Amino acid sequence: MSAFWELWAVIFTLIFFVLMVSVIVKYWRSNHQADKNHTIGSFDGIEEKDAPPPKLLFTSYAIAFVLSAGYLVLYPGLSEWQGLIDWQQSDDKLSSPRTSLDKQFSQINDTENGTELNKLAKIPEIVASGQILFQTHCAACHRNNAQGQKHFPNLIDQEWLYGGTDEAIIHSIAKGRNGAMPGWSEILRPDEVAKLSYYLASLNQRHTDVPEVKVALGKTLFTQYCASCHADGSVANPQLGVPELSDDIWLHGGSIEEIQHTINYGLNNLMPAFDEQLTENEILALGAYIRYTGFEEQQKLEKLEAKAIERGEYLAYAGDCVACHSAEGGEPFAGGLPFVTPFGTVYSTNITPHASEGIGEYDFDDFRDALVHGKGKNGYLYPAMPYTSYQHLTEQDMLDLWEYMQSITAVSRRNDDNSMMFPSNIRLGLLGWNIVFMDTDPIDYSVPNALKAQIADVEKWQQGKYWVAGLGHCSECHTPRNIAQALIAERIFQGNLIDGWNAPDITANELFIDGWDEATLTDFLHTGHSDKGTAFAGMADVVKNSLSLMTREDVESMSYYLLSGDTNNVISKDAVPLQPKGFDDASYQTPIYTTYRQTCGACHGDDGKGRPPIAPTLLNNGIIMHSDPFNTIAVTVRGLQPTYIDKDRNFMPMASFEDVLSDKNLAELITFVRSNLGDRHEPVTAEHVKEVRETLEAAGYAGGLHTTPDMYDRRDNTINIK
Incomplete structure (x- = not known):
């Protein structure tokens, strides 16, 4: 506080006391001079006597005066007066601790401690005073735990926008910061902003599934408009407050939508200066507290077991x-992905160790409750979170996963509000759902009697079951659900429509008939590519973010389990593998083959055996051979975008035939392809194509909207990629 304001406070306090004394003296005189028998006046027959004021009023004023005077004598309140009881400011949670700080710093000045923040952070009294100052002046933006929030940086993660040296921290507190970024909405077209955002997301390999050409064009725009401040995006500039763009720390949000908003409208990283409000010692105490919080966070991370973190990371991938x-x-892990259900939209939550926005306030028991019982700190979880499968993790795997989740970067992204219809929006009702539909019995790892003869490697089968039924949660997508969206256990792995695609039947019987073996299924799951076809849509995401990061041994055990079968999932005794022969001479002579050559042959080959890296084989392709032609029809209606699982093995986008072939022509073409290249001879009808088309239209995926190379330009209402 400046000398002027100190003097003003002293004068105002003294004037107030003079007024209080005047009031007390006035009432004291009134009490002694009043004559209750003397009539002052009358009105409407009512006489007003000269009675003294109530003694309670006089007594109250007198007590207030004594307490106020006593407070100023005992406690600091007037300028440099310290008070008779030597009160310490660190006991207070609201006021400035200048008095005790001056004393604390006077004891360390000119000693070996000096005033380096690292050393000050080891003095409990100064840290305590700094904490009070932080709660008073900083917590509104940086949160009580100093982990920050959107637009306001985390102060304990050792990542510093303006530098983390003592001088930089003190300068930030004393002089403030103003790192302005201009908005580009008047300069860049929407398609250019979109391309820039895709390039920025690619700097740290974040998932976007955009064509490589979009990223390359975004890089060109970045070099032209952004490189003068951001260089190549991998280096920060603390002097200008320019952040690194290739890490996981995004002050203003790192989703595509948030990045585009930042590019369009710009931002101003404004932090006020406190040198006019705080003394030099107070600023040092604040810096010491910030250093201390960083030390605490580092010590917390150092206590985590490296092997457990490594194993936990693997489990998180799985x-x-x-x-x-x-x-x-x-x-990563900051949530925000929408899940559209028949009862409304659920958004995934922030599971980073951020105290207020994530699960930083969780302990292991809370974490375990979420995985096993579907219960979070704020209520029961929607079963879009596959806790019905995660409950089967071993205790040790849950502990390792917990260690890893505590080690990842805390992200200050607030959770989105779910939009669920009544009564699904009442969380307590999910307890009833769990009671009725959740099977809490532990996994039975004993081989069913009917399968004992054919399962040669029981340990491998059991290992595969652990991954498939637990962390892999394969049944969550590939099993039909009832009206309450609970899995139908008797129909496990029999397929389910999700996100406009059919998560296909992967029962042992279907896989056997379609000609999958351990090698091809393991290749498919582990790499996304095999002799039986290529993963696409949601399965491509699973391969890219999960299965490809597991060991081949573990993925192979999953294949072994799926191919072998289990309870409610056995190979029928009369099942016979399909054996597609390909086009024969008679097929080449049919009119429908001409349609095939015109629409499919250029990419998939005249013989249907594919043309890497343009398009995969259709001969012996698992989707073509599948008993349900839904995905084959859906691909022709909505087209197919590249998977981007492996840039060296990506295929070209497949265009939609929405406006090329009628339902009747599509049905004839698909029947022809499935018969010759998949050995499936059941005819596909125009009514079947129409039904699939209507299903896709209801899901918003028909009409080639998401199918052609310029699909992201169309989505962003922009021009063609060329």
Whole structure:
């Protein structure tokens, strides 16, 4: 506080006391001079006597005066007066601790401690005073735990926008910061902003599934408009407050939508200066407290077991946690991905160790409750979170996963509000759902009697079952659900429509008939590519974010389990593998083959055996051979975008035939392809194509909207990529 304001406070306090004394003297005189028998006046027959004021009023004023005077004598309140009881400011939670700080700093000045923040952070009294100052002046923006929030940086993660030296921290507190970024909405077209955002997301390999050409064009725009401040995006500039763009720390949000908003409208990283409000010692105490919080966080991380973190990271990949808990292009594990259900939309939550926005306030028991019982700190979880499968993790795997989740970067992204219809929006009702539909029995790892003869490697089968039924949660997508969206256990792995695609039947019987073996299924799951076809849509995401990061041994055990079968999932005794022969001479002579050559042959080959890296084989392709032609029809109606699982093995986008072939012509073409290249001879009808088309239209995917190379330009209402 400046000398002027100190003098003003002293004068005002003294004037107030003079007024209080005047009031007390006035009432004291009134009490002694009043004559209650003397009539002052009358009105309407009512006489007003000269009675003294109530003694209670006089007594109250007298007590207030004594307490106020006593407070100023005992406690600091007037300028440099310290008070008789030597009160310490660190006991207070609201006021400035200048008095005790001056005393504390006077004891360390000119000693070996000096005033370096690292050394001051080891003095409990100064840290305590700094904490009070932080709660008073800083917590509104940086949160009580100093982990920050959107637009306001985390102060404990050792990442510094303006530098983390003592001088930089003190300068930030004393002089403030103003790192302005201009908005580009008047300069860049929407398609250019979109391309820039895709390039920025690619700097740290965030998931966007955009064509490489879009990223390349975005890089060109970045070099032209952004490189003067951001260089190549991998280096920060603390002097200008320019952040690194290739890490997981995005002050203003890192999803595609948030990045585009930042580019369009710009931002101003404004921090006020406190040198006019705080003394030099107070600023040092604040810096010491900030250093101390960083030390605490570092010590917390050092206590985590390295082996447990490594194992936990592997388990997080196996559980595909990042795919669901990250918005498009957004920070890993920060949530924001929408899940559309018949009862409304559920958004995945922030599961980073941020105290207020994530699960930083959780302990292991809370974490375990979420995985096993579907219960979070704020209520029961929607079963879009596959806790019905995660409950089967071993205790040790849950502990390792917990260690890893505590080690990841805390992201200050607030959770989105779910939009669920009544009564689904009442969380307590989910307890009833769990009681009725959740099977809490532990997994039975004993081989069913009917399968004992054919399962040669029981340990491998059991290992595969652990991954498939637990973290892999394969049944969550590939099993039909009832009206309450609970899995129908008797129909496990029999397929389910999700996100406009059919998560296909992967029962042992279907896989056997379609000609899958351990090698081809393992290749498919582990790499996304095999002799039986290529993963696409949601399965491509699973391969990219989960299965490809697991060991081949573990993925192979999953294949072994799926191919072998289990209870409610056995190979029928009369099942016979399909054996597609390909086009024969008679096929080449049919009119429908001409249609095939005109629409499919250029990419998939005249013989249907594919043309890497343009298009995969259709001969012996698992989707073509599948008993349900839904996905084959859906691909021709909505087209197919590249998977981007492996840039060296990506295929070209497949165009939609929405406006090329009628339902009747599509049905004839698909029947022809499935018969010759998949050995499936059941005819596909025009009514079947129409039904699939209507299903896709209801889901918003028909009409080639998401199919051609310029699909992201169309989505962003922009021009063609060329």
